[in-house]
Amino acid sequence: MTGIGALVARDLALAVRRRGEAGLTLAFFVMAAAIFPFGVGPDPLLLGSIAAGVVWVTALLASTISLDHLFRGDLEDGSLEILVLDHRPLEGVVAAKCLAHWLATGLPVVALAPLMALLLNFDMDAWWVLVLSLAIGTPALSLAGSVGASLVLGARRGGALTGLVVLPLCLPVMVFGVGAVEAALAGRPVLPHILIEAAILVAGAPLALKASAAALRIAVE
Amino acid sequence: MTGIGALVARDLALAVRRRGEAGLTLAFFVMAAAIFPFGVGPDPLLLGSIAAGVVWVTALLASTISLDHLFRGDLEDGSLEILVLDHRPLEGVVAAKCLAHWLATGLPVVALAPLMALLLNFDMDAWWVLVLSLAIGTPALSLAGSVGASLVLGARRGGALTGLVVLPLCLPVMVFGVGAVEAALAGRPVLPHILIEAAILVAGAPLALKASAAALRIAVE
Amino acid sequence: MAEFLDMGGDAATVWPAYGVTIAVLTGLLVASLRTYARRRRDLERLERTGRDNR
Amino acid sequence: MPLRLHSLASPARFDRFARRILPWTWVLAALLIPCGLLWGLAFSPADYQQGDTVRVMYVHVPSAWMAMACYALVALLSASFLVWKHQLAGIAALAAAPVGACFTATALVTGSLWGLPTWGTWWVWDARLTSVLVLFFLYLGYIALAGSFDDRSRGLRAASILAVVGVVNLPVIKFSVDWWNTLHQPASVLRLDGPAIHASMLWPLAITAAGFAAFFAALLVVRIRSELLAWRIEALMRRRSAGAA
Amino acid sequence: MAGDGERPHLLEAANLACERGGRLLFEGLSFSLPPGAAAVVTGENGSGKSSLLRIVAGLLPATEGRVAWRGEDCRREPGRWRREMVFLGHLDAVKPALSVRENLAFWGARDEKLLEEMGLAALAGLPAAMLSAGQRRRLALARVAARPGGCWLLDEPAAHLDETSSGRLERMIGHHLAQGGIAVVAAHTARGLGDALPIRLGPGT
Amino acid sequence: MAGDGERPHLLEAANLACERGGRLLFEGLSFSLPPGAAAVVTGENGSGKSSLLRIVAGLLPATEGRVAWRGEDCRREPGRWRREMVFLGHLDAVKPALSVRENLAFWGARDEKLLEEMGLAALAGLPAAMLSAGQRRRLALARVAARPGGCWLLDEPAAHLDETSSGRLERMIGHHLAQGGIAVVAAHTARGLGDALPIRLGPGT
Numbered sequence A, B: 001m002t003g004i005g006a007l008v009a010r011d012l013a014l015a016v017r018r019r020g021e022a023g024l025t026l027a028f029f030v031m032a033a034a035i036f037p038f039g040v041g042p043d044p045l046l047l048g049s050i051a052a053g054v055v056w057v058t059a060l061l062a063s064t065i066s067l068d069h070l071f072r073g074d075l076e077d078g079s080l081e082i083l084v085l086d087h088r089p090l091e092g093v094v095a096a097k098c099l100a101h102w103l104a105t106g107l108p109v110v111a112l113a114p115l116m117a118l119l120l121n122f123d124m125d126a127w128w129v130l131v132l133s134l135a136i137g138t139p140a141l142s143l144a145g146s147v148g149a150s151l152v153l154g155a156r157r158g159g160a161l162t163g164l165v166v167l168p169l170c171l172p173v174m175v176f177g178v179g180a181v182e183a184a185l186a187g188r189p190v191l192p193h194i195l196i197e198a199a200i201l202v203a204g205a206p207l208a209l210k211a212s213a214a215a216l217r218i219a220v221e
Numbered sequence C: 001m002a003e004f005l006d007m008g009g010d011a012a013t014v015w016p017a018y019g020v021t022i023a024v025l026t027g028l029l030v031a032s033l034r035t036y037a038r039r040r041r042d043l044e045r046l047e048r049t050g051r052d053n054r
Numbered sequence D: 001m002p003l004r005l006h007s008l009a010s011p012a013r014f015d016r017f018a019r020r021i022l023p024w025t026w027v028l029a030a031l032l033i034p035c036g037l038l039w040g041l042a043f044s045p046a047d048y049q050q051g052d053t054v055r056v057m058y059v060h061v062p063s064a065w066m067a068m069a070c071y072a073l074v075a076l077l078s079a080s081f082l083v084w085k086h087q088l089a090g091i092a093a094l095a096a097a098p099v100g101a102c103f104t105a106t107a108l109v110t111g112s113l114w115g116l117p118t119w120g121t122w123w124v125w126d127a128r129l130t131s132v133l134v135l136f137f138l139y140l141g142y143i144a145l146a147g148s149f150d151d152r153s154r155g156l157r158a159a160s161i162l163a164v165v166g167v168v169n170l171p172v173i174k175f176s177v178d179w180w181n182t183l184h185q186p187a188s189v190l191r192l193d194g195p196a197i198h199a200s201m202l203w204p205l206a207i208t209a210a211g212f213a214a215f216f217a218a219l220l221v222v223r224i225r226s227e228l229l230a231w232r233i234e235a236l237m238r239r240r241s242a243g244a245a
Numbered sequence E, F: 001m002a003g004d005g006e007r008p009h010l011l012e013a014a015n016l017a018c019e020r021g022g023r024l025l026f027e028g029l030s031f032s033l034p035p036g037a038a039a040v041v042t043g044e045n046g047s048g049k050s051s052l053l054r055i056v057a058g059l060l061p062a063t064e065g066r067v068a069w070r071g072e073d074c075r076r077e078p079g080r081w082r083r084e085m086v087f088l089g090h091l092d093a094v095k096p097a098l099s100v101r102e103n104l105a106f107w108g109a110r111d112e113k114l115l116e117e118m119g120l121a122a123l124a125g126l127p128a129a130m131l132s133a134g135q136r137r138r139l140a141l142a143r144v145a146a147r148p149g150g151c152w153l154l155d156e157p158a159a160h161l162d163e164t165s166s167g168r169l170e171r172m173i174g175h176h177l178a179q180g181g182i183a184v185v186a187a188h189t190a191r192g193l194g195d196a197l198p199i200r201l202g203p204g205t
C-alpha cells in the first residue's frame, strides 16, 4: 500500500493545475443561489426553510457538472491504460481521482455553505449541522459520481446519460444530509441522520471504488 | 453564405444521430427536478414558489454539463483545425455548434417546462411566461457557454477563468428570465423583462460568435 | 351491471387503472413475442443464406 | 470476457429448463390474473372510507411489489454475472429490466390515478412517490447504458455494474414511508408482525400478485430466448461482414 | 516572386520565419510551386515541419514573411484561399462515434470510390472508434483524397501505414499532382516523392 | 512450455486467439521469450498487432489461450505481474498541462538522466502541450526507459521519430535487453531489431 500516497499526491498535483473546474462549480453554485430567492420572494421565513435543501441540491448538481472530465482526459490521452496496468490497485487511483474531484467541487461548496446559508436567511444556530452534513455528504457524492463517470466512459456518449446514471446513486446521501439539517431546525436529535450519512459514506466508498475500477477496466478494452 | 446551411445540417446530424439522446435528456431533466423535493420537502405551495427557479437551474445545469464537450472533442481529434480552415466563416461553425447544443439541451427544457411546471404545482396562468422566458433565455445560455468553452481551450494551463467568464454572461439572462416569471405571478407587466432578455440575446449573439471564433483560432495555433 | 360499471362513482379512477395496467402488460407481452418471432425468422434466414466463413 | 459464440449457441440447459416451466407459468398467469382482477373488481368489498377506489389496490400494489422485486432480481443476476462470469445471468438481467420498468410505470400511473380521489391531487413529491420515480429512472439508465456501447458485451458489463450499485435505492423506496411523514400508506401486508388487512382483500391481492409473478416468469423466459437470438444474430452478421472483406 | 518559365506558380512562400517557444525555427525560407509540383519538408523532430505546414495553411501566423496562393496573400482573402487548401495534421480528425462512411460524409465526401481507393470498403459501416491506428489514418487520407486539384498540406501522411497503404498514398498524391494540384508533405524520408522540391529544416531538439 | 535450454522463459504465450468486431485476427499463436530476448510483431494495418500487445499486457481479454510471466498466469497474480510490465500504446499518455519533467515525475520517473538519454534535457521545463509529435513520443519513451529489466510492450515506438531518436530507441531497447529484460515490439519493419523473434500476423483490412 506504500504507493497509494504517491498516487494521491500525483493526482492532487494535477488537479491543482485545473482550477478552472473549481471556478465552474463555484459559478454554478453562486448562480443557483442567486436564482432561488427570486421565486420564493423576499419572505425570510420561507427562504430560510428551504435554504438547506437548496444548498444541498445545488451541491449535488454542481458536483455532477464536472463529472464528465473525471476520467475522459485520461482515456483520451492514453493515461488510463497505464493507470489500469499499474501494480498498485486501480481502486487507489480512483480514490485519488475522487479526492481531487472533491477538492475541486465539494470543498468549495462546504466552504461556501455558511455564506449561502447567511444569504438565504438560514437559521444560523443550525449552520454547523449544514456544514457537517455537507462535509460528510459531498465526498459520497464524488464517489457516486465517479461510478457514473466511469460507467459511461466506454459508451458512445456522456452528457445526459451521466446525469441519469449518477443522480439516482446520489439520492440516499442527500436524503439523510437534508434530514440532519431539518432535524436540527426542528430541535430533534441530529446524530442519527449524521450517523446514517457517515455509514453510507463508509460502507459505500469501497463499493463505489470497486465499481469504478471495474468500469474503467471495461473502458480501456 | 450558401455553405452555412450545410454546416448547420452537418452538426445537427452529428447531434441527432445519437439515437435516444433526446429521450435521455428528457429523462435527465425530470430526474434532476425530482431531486428538489427530496431537498426542500413535498409542500406543494413551497414547490410552486420555487418552480421557476428549479426549471431555470435545471436548464443551466443541462447546458453546462455538456459544455466541455462543445469544442474539446473537436480540438483533441483534430477536427477543429479543419473547421477553422473551412472556407465558410468560423462564426457559422460556432453558430451551428451552438444550435446543436441548444437543440440537445435547451429545447428539451423548453418543451418540458409546462409539464415540470404542472408537476411542481406552478401557477398555471403564468406557464406561458415561463416557457417564453426559457425559449429566449436558453439560446443565450448556449451562446455564453460557447464563449466560455472556447476560451478554456486557448488557456494553456486549464484556465481558472471559464467559470468566471460564463458567470457574468449567464447571470443577467437568468435574472431577467426569472424576473419575467415573477412579474407574471405578481400580476406586474411581463413585457419589460422579456424585452430586456431578448435584447441581451440579440445584442449578445454576434458578440458571442465573434468571441468564440477568435478564441478557437487561438486554440488551434 | 350499470352499477358495476359506475364503481360507486369512482369509475374514472378504477377503470383507467385496470385499463392501463392491462394495456401496458399486454403491450409488453405482444412486443416481446413479436420481437422473438422476428429474431427467429432473421436467424433462420441468416443460417440458410451463406455459409459461415471463419 | 468477450462473449464466446459457442457458449451462447447452445445454452442447452437453459432451454431444457425453459421448456419445462414455460407451459406452467403461462397457465398460472392466465388463470390467476383474471381471477384476481375479477375478484378485486367485483367480489371484494368496498372500503368503508375509500369506497370503490380501493379496488385500484389490486393492480397498484402487485405492480409496485413487482417493480421492486424485479429490480432486486436484476441486481442479483447482474452480480452473479459479474462475479461468476455467468453470461446467461447478465442476459437474463437485461431481459428482465424492461419488464420491471413497465411494472414501475404501471405502479406510478395507477398510484397517480388513485391519488386524485384520495389525496385530491394526482402527484405529490412525497418520498415514496419520488423514490419510485427514481427507480423508474434507474431502470431507464440501466437500459440506456446497456444500449449505448458499440460492443454489446461491454455494454452489458457496464450496465451490470450500475444495476448492482443501484441497489442502494431499494431501501430508500421500501422504508420511505417510515423515514418521512408521507401521505402514502405504510406497509400493511408485508410487515414483520403479519398482514394487517382483512382477508377478503388479502386474497384477491395475493392471487393477482402471484399471477403477476407467473406472468413475469413466462415473459422473462421468452425475452431471454429472444435476447440470446439477438446476440447470435449480431455475432453472425459481424462475422459475415468481416468475412466478406 | 516570378513564375517558373511560362507556368505561373500557384503557391509562393517568401522569406518565412517562425519563432516558437522562444526558439527561432527557421527564417528567410522561400519556395514556390507550379501546378503539379510537390515539396517534401524534412528535418529532425522539433525542427519546425509541422509549424511550417501550419503557417502555409494559415493556422499559425508566421513571425515574418508571407504566403501567397494564386498570387493572393492568404491573410487577405481567407475565403477563396481556403476553398482549395486541404490540411492533414498529425491528428486524424476522425469522429469515433460516426461510422467510416459517416465520417467522410461529415467532411462532405460522399463518393464511395474513395472508400475503395483507401481500402476502407470493408470497414465502411464500422464505428470509427473500432479502427486500428493505420485504418484511421487511411480514413483521414480519404478525406483529403476527396478534394484533389488544390493545395494539399500533409503532415507525415504515412504515419502508421503499412506497405500496401503507403503505396495507396503515393498513388493518391500522384493522381492529385497529375490533375495540376500541388502538395507540401512533411516526412522523415523523401521516399516515394523522388522528384519533389526538398525543403530541409534546421536542427531540431 | 519448456525453457530454451537452461534459461527459463520469462514470457510465455500459449495458443492465443483474438476475435474483434466479429473477425478472427489470429488463433493458435504461441511464443515464448527467455531473458534478454525480443519479439517483433509485424503485419498489415488491422492485422492485430496492437490487439496482441494489449492481450499480453492484460488490457484486453484473449478470446482463447493464456499468457504467463515468470510462470504465473497474468490473470491470477495481477499485482506481481504488473510491476514489471511496461506498456506503450499508440497514445503517448502525456499530460499537456504538465511540463516534460513533471510528466515523467507523474509516472514515477524522477531520474534526470532519462531526459538526457532521450534528448529532452533542453525541453525539460516546457509544458508538454508545446512539444512536437516526435518530442512527445520521446517523452513517452522516457517513461518506458525509466523501468528497464522487466517486460516492455511497445506499439510502434518509432512513430514520428527522426533518425537520431530512432537510434536512441534502439540503444534504449538494447540496454534493456542486456539487463535481462524482454521486449515485444509492434512495428511495420523489423529494422533495428535484427535478431528478434519475428511474429508475423495474418492479413489485415
Ligand code: HEM
Pocket (backbone or CB within 6 Å): D057, D060, D061, D064, D065, D107, D108, D109, D110, D111, D112, D114, D115, D116, D118, D119, D128, D129, D130, D132, D133, D173, D174, D184, D185, D186, D187, D188, D189, D190
Ligand atoms: C404515484 C403514486 C404512488 C406510488 C409511486 C406508489 C408506490 C407504492 C409502492 C412502491 C408500494 C409498495 C410498498 C411496499 O411493499 O412496501 C405501494 C404500496 C401501497 N400503496 Fe402505493 N403508491 C402510490 C399511490 C398510492 C395511493 C394514492 C394509495 C392510496 C391511498 C396507495 C396505497 C398503497 C397501499 C395500500 C399499498 C400497500 C402497502 C402495503 O400493504 O405494504 N398508493 N405503493
Ligand SMILES: Nc1ncnc2c1ncn2[C@@H]1O[C@H](COP(=O)(O)OP(=O)(O)OP(=O)(O)O)[C@@H](O)[C@H]1O
Pocket (backbone or CB within 6 Å): B221, E020, E021, E025, E043, E044, E045, E046, E047, E048, E049, E050, E051, E052, E205, F129, F130, F131, F132, F133, F134, F135, F160
Ligand atoms: N504550441 C506551441 N507553443 C510553443 N512552442 C511550440 C508549440 N508547438 C511546437 N512548439 C515548438 O516548436 C518546435 C517545432 O515544432 P514542430 O511541431 O513544428 O516540429 P516538427 O518538425 O513537426 O517535429 P516532429 O517531427 O516531431 O513532428 C518544437 O521545438 C516545439 O517545442
Ligand SMILES: Nc1ncnc2c1ncn2[C@@H]1O[C@H](COP(=O)(O)OP(=O)(O)OP(=O)(O)O)[C@@H](O)[C@H]1O
Pocket (backbone or CB within 6 Å): A221, D151, E129, E130, E131, E132, E133, E134, E135, E160, F020, F021, F025, F043, F044, F045, F046, F047, F048, F049, F050, F051, F052, F205
Ligand atoms: N475496440 C475495438 N472494437 C472492435 N474491433 C476493434 C477494436 N479495435 C480494433 N478493432 C479491430 O481489430 C482489428 C485489429 O486492430 P489492431 O488495432 O490490433 O490492428 P493493428 O495491427 O495494430 O493495426 P495498425 O497497424 O493499423 O495499428 C482491426 O480490424 C480493427 O477494426
Ligand SMILES: [Mg+2]
Pocket (backbone or CB within 6 Å): E049, E050, E051, E090, E155, F132, F133, F134
Ligand atoms: Mg510535426
Ligand SMILES: [Mg+2]
Pocket (backbone or CB within 6 Å): E132, E133, E134, F049, F050, F051, F090, F155
Ligand atoms: Mg496498431
